[in-house]
Amino acid sequence: MAAVVVVLGSESVVVTPYARRAAGQLAHADFGWLVPALVSEMVSMMMFARLQRHALGAGGLRVRMGSAAATVFAANAVGATLPGGSLVALTYRTRRMRLWGASVVQIGFAHAATGVLSAIALALLAGAGHLLTGDSSRLLFVAAQVGVICTLTGAALALVHHPGTLRRPVRALFRLTRRLRRSAVQQMSADRLLDELAAMHPSSGFWWRGLGLAVANWSADFMCLLTVCQAVGARPSLSTTLFAYLAGMAAVSAIPLLPAGIGTMDAAVVLTLHHGGVPTSTAAAADLLYRMITPGLVSVAGWALLVRERRRSARSRSAHVSGDATHTGAASSLTATQPRLEEGRLDPTGSAQAVASPEEGPERLLRSP
Numbered sequence: 001m002a003a004v005v006v007v008l009g010s011e012s013v014v015v016t017p018y019a020r021r022a023a024g025q026l027a028h029a030d031f032g033w034l035v036p037a038l039v040s041e042m043v044s045m046m047m048f049a050r051l052q053r054h055a056l057g058a059g060g061l062r063v064r065m066g067s068a069a070a071t072v073f074a075a076n077a078v079g080a081t082l083p084g085g086s087l088v089a090l091t092y093r094t095r096r097m098r099l100w101g102a103s104v105v106q107i108g109f110a111h112a113a114t115g116v117l118s119a120i121a122l123a124l125l126a127g128a129g130h131l132l133t134g135d136s137s138r139l140l141f142v143a144a145q146v147g148v149i150c151t152l153t154g155a156a157l158a159l160v161h162h163p164g165t166l167r168r169p170v171r172a173l174f175r176l177t178r179r180l181r182r183s184a185v186q187q188m189s190a191d192r193l194l195d196e197l198a199a200m201h202p203s204s205g206f207w208w209r210g211l212g213l214a215v216a217n218w219s220a221d222f223m224c225l226l227t228v229c230q231a232v233g234a235r236p237s238l239s240t241t242l243f244a245y246l247a248g249m250a251a252v253s254a255i256p257l258l259p260a261g262i263g264t265m266d267a268a269v270v271l272t273l274h275h276g277g278v279p280t281s282t283a284a285a286a287d288l289l290y291r292m293i294t295p296g297l298v299s300v301a302g303w304a305l306l307v308r309e310r311r312r313s314a315r316s317r318s319a320h321v322s323g324d325a326t327h328t329g330a331a332s333s334l335t336a337t338q339p340r341l342e343e344g345r346l347d348p349t350g351s352a353q354a355v356a357s358p359e360e361g362p363e364r365l366l367r368s369p
Contacts, residue, residue, distance in 0.1 A: 022281055022284035022285040022287070022288045023285075023288065025232060025281055025282060025284075025285040026232065026285050026288065026289060028233070029231045029232045029233070029285070029289065030230070030231050030232075030233070031231065032231075033227050033228065033230050033231035034228075034231065034293075036223075036227050037223075037224045037227040037228050037231065037289075037290075037293055038224075038293060038297070040220045040221070040223040040224040040227060041220070041221065041224045041293050041294050041297075041298065043216070043220040044216075044217050044218075044219075044220035044221040044224065045069070045072055045073060045076070045298065046069060047213050047214075047216040047217035047220060048072050048213075048217045049065065049068040049069040049071070049072040050065070050068070050213050051114055051117065051118075051210060051213040051214055051217060052068055052071075052072065052093070052110060052114055053065065053068040054206070054209060054210055054213060055109065055110035055111075055113040055114050055210065056097065056100075056102060056106060056110045058109065058110075058113070058200065058202045058206055059102070059103070059105065059106035059109060059110070059200060060106075061100065061101065061102050061106055063100055067096075067100070070305045070309065071092075071093060071096045072093075073298065073301050073302035073305050074092065074096075074302045074303070074305050074306040074309070075089040075090075075092045075093045075096075075302070076089060076294075076295060076298050076299065076302050077295070077298070077299040077300075077301075077302025077303045077305075077306060078092050078302070078306070079092075079259065079260065080259050080260035080295030080298075080299045081259055081260075081295075081299055081303075082259060083257070083259065084257060084259075085252075085255075085256050085257050085258050085259050085260065085261070086252070086256045087256055087257065090111070093111075094107055094111070097110065103196065104193065105193060105196040105197055105200065109197075109200055112156075113202070113210060114210075114214075116149060116153050117207070117210045117211050117213075117214040118214045118217070118218070119149055120146055120149055120150070120211060120214070121211060121214035121215040121217070121218050122218055122246070122249060123142055123145045123146050123149070124142075124146070124215060125215070125218055125219070125222070125242065125245075125246065126142055126246055127139055127142040127143070128242065129239050129242040129243050129246065130142065132237075132238055132239035132242070133239045157202075160194070160197040160198060160200070161198050161201075162198070163191075163194035163195060163197065163198045166194055167191065167194055170194065218249075221245075221294070222241070222242060222245045224290060224293060224294065225241060225244070225245050225269070225286070225290050226238070226241045228286050228289040228290045228293070229241055229273075229278075229286045231286075231289060232282055232285040232286045232289060233282060234273065234278045234282045234283065234285075234286050235278075236273055236276045236277065236278050237276065240272070240273065240275075240276030240277070240278075241273070241276075243272055243276075244268070244269045244272035244273045244276070245269070247268040247269065247271075247272045248261070248265040248266075248268045248269040248272075249265075250268070251264040251265045251267070251268040252264070252265050259295075260291075260295045266284075266287050266291065269283070269286075269287045269290075270283045270284050270287050273286065273287075
């Protein structure tokens with residue numbers, strides 16, 4: 001945490017003069033470009049929500065699109081505003097999946113599949129950038145990256161589909177690290193975990209559709225950056241903007257504890273745009289406007305959804321407690337009334353009523369009101 005504070009403090013000192021000039025240049029921006037920028041970012045968020053929903057569906061869990069989208073917005077909000085960055089967002093999404101009824105295996109597979117598909121999609125965007133610049137020599141490196149990711153993913157899937165190979169090492173690990181009274185239960189949990197993993201059989205169509213969603217997610221976010229560059233009067237080439245975007249995403253991944261990669265991503269985007277011929281103040285204005293949209297407006301929407309969800313949960317708990325209190329009160333009243341019924345003073349409706357006793361004949365019952 002101390003390192004994060006030092007980094008943010010140093011960046012604030014260095015970036016403040018550029019931020020002031022960028023803010024002044026925003027006054028002359030063409031805000032008509034904001035509409036397509038906002039639409040692009042909305043599409044990006046929805047594509048990521050669909051990707052996570054698609055990954056959970058591979059394990060048989062069906063999630064409503066509205067819930068998935070709200071979770072993505074809220075996770076983006078907490079990850080962009082709280083210390084911990086993307087790790088906090090990952091934790092929040094995991095908790096939401098648990099509330100949806102997802103098992104540990106389903107959650108782990110969803111995170112792993114989302115990460116793999118997003119990495120491949122980002123590599124494909126890098127390959128597109130090299131194609132735009134005519135640098136075909138770098139395509140071999142991109143192809144090697146994609147090949148390594150696919151090979152490792154295939155090897156991992158092949159390994160989990162043979163749980164007998166993993167069962168002995170996992171049991172040895174549990175014996176080594178857990179020597180408690182519940183060790184047998186924990187070993188059974190490990191066996192069940194391996195069996196559930198072996199039951200996961202995503203089809204090739206799952207991977208292709210997921211890759212399409214991941215590419216759409218990154219592409220729409222990139223279009224947001226490209227659009228805000230037009231808004232501030234910057235006219236970088238398509239390849240320059242794409243490489244600026246990729247540099248920013250790499251900076252975010254390099255230091256995941258920083259909220260929204262603040263500082264590192266901005267420096268990467270501004271420097272790459274400047275290297276492509278955009279003046280520093282204009283590049284900073286484009287980055288500032290982009291960050292106002294994401295994580296700015298996206299975080300506002302995410303926190304609003306999060307507060308609404310918390311209030312709804314609080315009302316649900318309050319109603320549940322009230323229902324329990326009412327049920328308890330009714331049960332107590334019934335318990336108190338029961339002896340009186342047996343004594344013949346009240347019927348279940350609470351009115352005076354005579355009840356037959358062994359000594360009384362049928363005539364008394366007929367005369368009773």
